[in-house]
Amino acid sequence: MFVICDNGPYDAVGDSASSGRIVSLLYQPQAMRWRGVTVLTNTPPRSAQSSPGGLQGIVIIEPIIAKAARKLGVDQVAIRRVNCPEGKAPFGPAVQGKRQYATSAFLKEALDRGAEQFKWSERVARTPKRIGTKVRGVGVSLSCYVGGTIGFDGLLVITPEGRVIFQSGIGNLGTESVIDVHRAGAEVLGVPWEKCDVVWGNTTKNLPFTCVSGGSQTTHAMTRAAHAAAMEAKKKLQEIAAKKLGGKPEQYEVGNERVFRKGGASMTLAQAAKYAIQLGGIYDGHEVPADVHKLTKASVAALAGQGLVAAAKDNYPRDGSTFSYVASFAEVEVDVETGKYYIVDFLASADVGTVIHPRALGGQVLGRSTLGIGHAIGQKWVFDPHYGQMVSKRFYQNKPPTILDVPVDMQWTALDIPDPETPVGARGVGEPPVAGGCASILNALSDALGDEIFQRAPVNADTILTSLEAGRPMQHPLMAHI
Amino acid sequence: MAVIRDVMAAFELYQPSSVADAQKLLEQHGSDAWVLAGGLDSFDWLKDRIKKPKVVVDLSGIEELRGVRTTTDGIEIGAMTTLTEVANHPIIKQKYDLLAQAAELVASPQIRNQGTIGGNVSQDTRCWYYRGGWPCYRAGGNICYADTPEGRNREHAILHAERCVAVNPSDTAPALIALDAKFVLRTRKGERVVDAEDYFIGPDIDITRLHILQPGDLLTAIRIPSTWAGAQFYFEKIRDRNVWDFPLMNVASAMVTSDDRIERIRIAVNGAAARPLRLKAVEDAVRGRPRNAATGEMAGKLAVQGAVPLQFNAYKIPLMRNLVKRAISGVQEATWAS
Amino acid sequence: MADKTDFNTSEGVPKAVSRRNFIKGVITSGVAVSSASYLFRASTPLNGQQSAVGVGERLITLNVNGQQRRVDAMKQETLASTLRYKLGLTGTKLGCDRAECGSCTVLIDDIPYYACSVLTHTVRGRKVLTIEGLANRDGTLHPVQQGVIDEQGFQCAFCMPGFIMATVGFLKTKPNPTRQELAQGISGNLCRCQDYDKILTSLMRGAENLRRSNRG
Ligand SMILES: Cc1cc2nc3c(=O)[nH]c(=O)nc-3n(C[C@H](O)[C@H](O)[C@H](O)COP(=O)(O)OP(=O)(O)OC[C@H]3O[C@@H](n4cnc5c(N)ncnc54)[C@H](O)[C@@H]3O)c2cc1C
Numbered sequence A: 001m002f003v004i005c006d007n008g009p010y011d012a013v014g015d016s017a018s019s020g021r022i023v024s025l026l027y028q029p030q031a032m033r034w035r036g037v038t039v040l041t042n043t044p045p046r047s048a049q050s051s052p053g054g055l056q057g058i059v060i061i062e063p064i065i066a067k068a069a070r071k072l073g074v075d076q077v078a079i080r081r082v083n084c085p086e087g088k089a090p091f092g093p094a095v096q097g098k099r100q101y102a103t104s105a106f107l108k109e110a111l112d113r114g115a116e117q118f119k120w121s122e123r124v125a126r127t128p129k130r131i132g133t134k135v136r137g138v139g140v141s142l143s144c145y146v147g148g149t150i151g152f153d154g155l156l157v158i159t160p161e162g163r164v165i166f167q168s169g170i171g172n173l174g175t176e177s178v179i180d181v182h183r184a185g186a187e188v189l190g191v192p193w194e195k196c197d198v199v200w201g202n203t204t205k206n207l208p209f210t211c212v213s214g215g216s217q218t219t220h221a222m223t224r225a226a227h228a229a230a231m232e233a234k235k236k237l238q239e240i241a242a243k244k245l246g247g248k249p250e251q252y253e254v255g256n257e258r259v260f261r262k263g264g265a266s267m268t269l270a271q272a273a274k275y276a277i278q279l280g281g282i283y284d285g286h287e288v289p290a291d292v293h294k295l296t297k298a299s300v301a302a303l304a305g306q307g308l309v310a311a312a313k314d315n316y317p318r319d320g321s322t323f324s325y326v327a328s329f330a331e332v333e334v335d336v337e338t339g340k341y342y343i344v345d346f347l348a349s350a351d352v353g354t355v356i357h358p359r360a361l362g363g364q365v366l367g368r369s370t371l372g373i374g375h376a377i378g379q380k381w382v383f384d385p386h387y388g389q390m391v392s393k394r395f396y397q398n399k400p401p402t403i404l405d406v407p408v409d410m411q412w413t414a415l416d417i418p419d420p421e422t423p424v425g426a427r428g429v430g431e432p433p434v435a436g437g438c439a440s441i442l443n444a445l446s447d448a449l450g451d452e453i454f455q456r457a458p459v460n461a462d463t464i465l466t467s468l469e470a471g472r473p474m475q476h477p478l479m480a481h482i
Numbered sequence B: 001m002a003v004i005r006d007v008m009a010a011f012e013l014y015q016p017s018s019v020a021d022a023q024k025l026l027e028q029h030g031s032d033a034w035v036l037a038g039g040l041d042s043f044d045w046l047k048d049r050i051k052k053p054k055v056v057v058d059l060s061g062i063e064e065l066r067g068v069r070t071t072t073d074g075i076e077i078g079a080m081t082t083l084t085e086v087a088n089h090p091i092i093k094q095k096y097d098l099l100a101q102a103a104e105l106v107a108s109p110q111i112r113n114q115g116t117i118g119g120n121v122s123q124d125t126r127c128w129y130y131r132g133g134w135p136c137y138r139a140g141g142n143i144c145y146a147d148t149p150e151g152r153n154r155e156h157a158i159l160h161a162e163r164c165v166a167v168n169p170s171d172t173a174p175a176l177i178a179l180d181a182k183f184v185l186r187t188r189k190g191e192r193v194v195d196a197e198d199y200f201i202g203p204d205i206d207i208t209r210l211h212i213l214q215p216g217d218l219l220t221a222i223r224i225p226s227t228w229a230g231a232q233f234y235f236e237k238i239r240d241r242n243v244w245d246f247p248l249m250n251v252a253s254a255m256v257t258s259d260d261r262i263e264r265i266r267i268a269v270n271g272a273a274a275r276p277l278r279l280k281a282v283e284d285a286v287r288g289r290p291r292n293a294a295t296g297e298m299a300g301k302l303a304v305q306g307a308v309p310l311q312f313n314a315y316k317i318p319l320m321r322n323l324v325k326r327a328i329s330g331v332q333e334a335t336w337a338s
Numbered sequence C: 001m002a003d004k005t006d007f008n009t010s011e012g013v014p015k016a017v018s019r020r021n022f023i024k025g026v027i028t029s030g031v032a033v034s035s036a037s038y039l040f041r042a043s044t045p046l047n048g049q050q051s052a053v054g055v056g057e058r059l060i061t062l063n064v065n066g067q068q069r070r071v072d073a074m075k076q077e078t079l080a081s082t083l084r085y086k087l088g089l090t091g092t093k094l095g096c097d098r099a100e101c102g103s104c105t106v107l108i109d110d111i112p113y114y115a116c117s118v119l120t121h122t123v124r125g126r127k128v129l130t131i132e133g134l135a136n137r138d139g140t141l142h143p144v145q146q147g148v149i150d151e152q153g154f155q156c157a158f159c160m161p162g163f164i165m166a167t168v169g170f171l172k173t174k175p176n177p178t179r180q181e182l183a184q185g186i187s188g189n190l191c192r193c194q195d196y197d198k199i200l201t202s203l204m205r206g207a208e209n210l211r212r213s214n215r216g
């Protein structure tokens, strides 16, 4: 794999390297050579977009796999099924003889689920493929991208009124994670969600050290941190109960808004919070665990004395690197006289670990698939190569997809199989679906039109028509944007 | 501090309530004045400060320019009638549906609610060099940036290019030509009525304009004669995205057949040249022939005779050939049991 | 807030100057004009103002969300600018400022328009409705807004006010649309977070809420 990266007048960004790593993970090649170079061009500087490198790498490889399957007479889902990662799948180059590996991968299951819901075999078998000037084609694509980091802090307060207040440092992109990751904490403490509050918004609100909202890491990183803080609170509740009611901390359980000994003494969380204030020290935030970040320490200091204050760093072990995976399916209808095509149906089947918030997850899976679809159907920058100036400055020229460019009913599904290397089981999502959105469309187009017509994205009416007319690719693949 | 982006350069705004008053104003201010209808073509120019008129004459208060009226021979559409009104008007839908179909495919719902039929046929080209303020022929310079060895010209002309390779972007123009519409102008010398196809001009006549209006002239109405009322119509627009995008190419035809023989026909395309093209040679060639695939094929081939592609727009030749073919012999509906 | 000029409270008008004098003052200071007949709009009485509005006058009254609002607007100013930066109605978003995204959509006399591409002076005498004007005075949300909340229709929601206004406008012409029809109706609005499917579901729910509530 030879990657040439053009990001304007400055030197390399990480995209080309990540393209190699992602491809090696997603298709598990037995041997792979990768080279990446950056060329400097007389064009305005650019920076990364969703799934940087992963998108480009997958979109290079997917059409090749599709072509190979057709030449071999193997079903498109089947060929991906035998090549896709499973479990602790290795990726990237060997360093000192050892390769890195993923925490888990259930992409086979995602493919199977997707193929079934999309009625893949029925669509493949349907005849005729062509009626008049219209041809139908179906495509499937694998997709993945990084899905989580570790090591951030969680922070919560149990108030003397018995409410649990989660301090959330997540930047709100509208994906709901600013709130929903804390359900992991509420579950640990056995507190109904209605009795919880989430404080968020800006750093004056005494928030913990948190990952940036990017790189699809938030759900993974911050469910872990929320879980850690809740476990810390639980430990403190048990200790307080043992101090006040006798016995050993381990004999106490936490649930139903109480700390209790099976069949014995108990107290409410509200009472425990009052005791925490009386006890002070580590219980109400006057002392802070040594390993949390200094930003968290400052927040804890500001909250001290308001109740039971629990701060903790995510120190959970993780064996492997976290990725999320998607299998994407599309059907297109192409008019061979005009080159115009429509997306008839689309489905994305996601392996993102435990599902925390289904509707928000669906928003990410389909929303980012649509970004990828945009890369397939027309989104582009156009530079005049002589003057180095961008000419496609307006939306009607650079073409972000509209509501009429996607099917009115799009579908998604998620496996809900927990990732074994994180306590809540949830991995991140956002970038993982992008490449699948793009490549499933490209593969559906080549199913309809043949493999020799074009190798590029975006594919527009002009791409299809010139190539059909000439019977060979007419738009240079490296001159993607014209 | 609030940042107000893209503020247009200051101008004086006049809002006359009659055509006569508008004309007086335009006469008074000559080339300093800009006529504003819906403004959807105009505001880009003004916001980018590529055009800086001192005076803007807003026609939106002139009632006599609005609405659809029936006449003794057909209908008259006021220039300020919006594209939504055109697309939804019961008489237009019933008798001149070709125009309703074309209007419905323009831009987006909000643009159709505001953009006018007069503005749609009078809009400027969307060549991205010219609209980006590059000093090309059309802008008074001495080069066409789109027609250089590396120029990006996917959306440009294949026919009748003359120094400039820009195309006319209007969707309603070819429909109006196919319906044999007449454009009613108010000039200094009085009223003038021209055939739709004569309203549009190429760079060979004037490289700076797409239509015949001189400063001070107004387009007041578009008349559609009953000649083609209820004929067989075909309109197709090929664009990239299904909203907003200008036509890569479109085609409009009106046809009357008897015993499946083409008796009368008018056909026009846009997006191929600097003006919408009435395909007279095609009309002559197919008249009297059966309406079938062979006639369509022949028409398509004839339509693209003399077409010269640029580096990135060769697709427009098969596209125009096939669209003309379909406008004559139709296209098969395809439905799959899903 | 020094940049905000809100004449709603009439404090911006120099008290000592009568209206007539004010107009005259503007005219003689050479801003414009020749004949008064250009100053009239034929059919629409301007919010009950008896006198003509001078061509040179920038101080106008707009009907926004049912309120009469005095505002000093430049002739070249767009409605989106006036709403956001003069009247403080920042619910109307500016995405592209070029009629290409729909985030500035407002209703003018019940019809959806791109406020970035309408001159403020051309809406005198017409009713402007922005997202801020949708909810009832008691705070009850408009049924379409409620549908969006029920279905969590949007992600970052920058595009949301525009989508909601486009929907409210479209439903006035077609109260009971199919999914396909509503998608057509709101197709002049772009979302970059791009789960159009969920957006459409939430707006369909809004349409249903609206039919149930019998609200116009
Ligand atoms: C994002 C975008 C996408 C678009 N997509 C399409 C598309 O797909 N298809 C399409 O056809 N159009 C498209 N358009 C163009 C738009 O539809 C037309 O610009 C609109 O119909 C123009 O009408 P208007 O009244 O707004 O024009 P204005 O901007 O007011 O006028 C356009 C020009 O015509 C002149 N003019 C207008 N009326 C008169 C008159 N009565 N007498 C003399 N001169 C006059 C004006 O001076 C100006 O130069 C698009 C525009 C935008 C911004």
Ligand code: FES
Binding pocket: C093, C094, C095, C096, C097, C098, C099, C100, C101, C102, C103, C104, C105, C114, C115, C116, C117
């Ligand atoms: S801001 Fe008005 S349409 Fe984009």
Ligand code: FES
Binding pocket: C154, C155, C156, C157, C158, C159, C160, C190, C191, C192, C193, C194
């Ligand atoms: S929800 Fe973010 S742009 Fe629409």
